[in-house]
Amino acid sequence: MNDGIAPAADAPPARVLGPFRELGELKRIRSAAQEGSIAERLFAAAWGALMAGQDVGAVMRATTAAALAATRLGDIDRGILSAIGVEGDEAQAIIDRAVDEAAEELPPAALEGLRGAPVLAPGTAPPFVAKLARQPRAGVTCPGKPRLLLEPPENHAEHCLVTAVYGVILSPFYGARADAVFLASLAHHLHNALIPDSGFAGEVLLGEHLEPAFVRATEIALAELPSALADRVREARAILPDAETPEGRAFHAADTLDRVLQIEQHLRAGKATMHYVLHDMELVHAGPVRGFQDRLLAGVGLLA
Incomplete structure (x- = not known):
């Protein structure tokens, strides 16, 4: 009998939960000279690099490496290291050590290309990025029951960034194309740049209007991207509706774990x-x- 519990093969090793919890904390780490959390700013930087024309794979590796390093260094990034006189190979060595330490419990295949990863190309993020950073997540909602809202709430930029990093790490386990999972994860809440998040309860009440509204709001956000990038995002988002493909499984595993670990x-x-x-x-x-x-x-x- 199928009791709704996924077989073990659908789940990555439990040891990933430790590093994933630490990556989730990037939603809550801030510093004096910067606005927003590390996760929020990495989300904006990733979209800025994509807008500047940097290759998706390079953006993926740079973002994942920066996120892992930040679990150990916090907001001490290349810019801060340069400001205190640590540059070049010395700075790279510090970042690589942080990545290695943060990734000790992660599958080696997930770390390919992260040591010495490229930096994110500077670029201007599309307007939907700032809107997603201002848009709080709904908390825990269920039709017919009062909302469970835990303060401070995460925002959609933070959720999308952490899901994207989880997705990259999980992709080898599911045999998925990591770049597709990364891009789909960054873009899976584009509709919330326009539509406030009312959670499961609100979505049920929208009924037949839900899907058309999400499609329209998503296209409004995609219109802010260059046409070639918008097409690449649409292609990546094709993995979102189900978990029948390796990419779909990697994405939904990442999304689910972030939603649950956020409450945990x-x-x-x-x-x-x-x-x-x-x-x-x-x-x-x-x-x-x-x-x-x-x-x-x-x-x-x-x-x-």
Whole structure:
């Protein structure tokens, strides 16, 4: 009997969840000199590079490498390294070490071409990119039930970027063309540049109007792209409707894992204990004043 649970062959090794959780945190990492999260800015940079004519495969490798490196370096990227006097081979070595460390639990085939990956070509992102960055995700909705909204919500730029990176990593497992999965993932919510996200509940209420509305809104966004790039995006988006192809499976695996891990992040943070934060994560870590700090926390009753 089919109970709706996918066979094991449909799922990648469970060890990918650790790196995927870290990549998901790029939606929440920010820095003083930049607007928006790392994920949001990588989404804009990827579209800018595509608009500038950079090859999809090069954009895919540059974006994936930058995302993996950021799980270790945060917002210390090539620009910051250059500003502090670290350039050329030295900067590349730091980024490569970060990629290698972040990818220790990932299948080796997923990392091909990421060490020494090209940088993203500078370019101006199409207008829909900023709209997707301003468009919050709906949260958890279900017809007939109240919405579960966890703050702060992610935005559609962040979701599309993380899905795209997951998709690249998962593509070898499913035997999929990674560049098609990457581009389809970047473009799978183009309709939300115009249509606010009402979630599953709102989509059900739109009924027969749903698909025509999504198609029209998607075409409005695609009109912002050069015709050749728009055609390439349409071709890539052909994998979206089902999971019958390797590319469809890689995309839907990436999309599903990001949606679920996004909610898990909120639930996991809510379950964290002070003992875990202080002892396992070493919030107060080794250093010349560690003894004083521990006595202080014990004295006020915070050293669990």
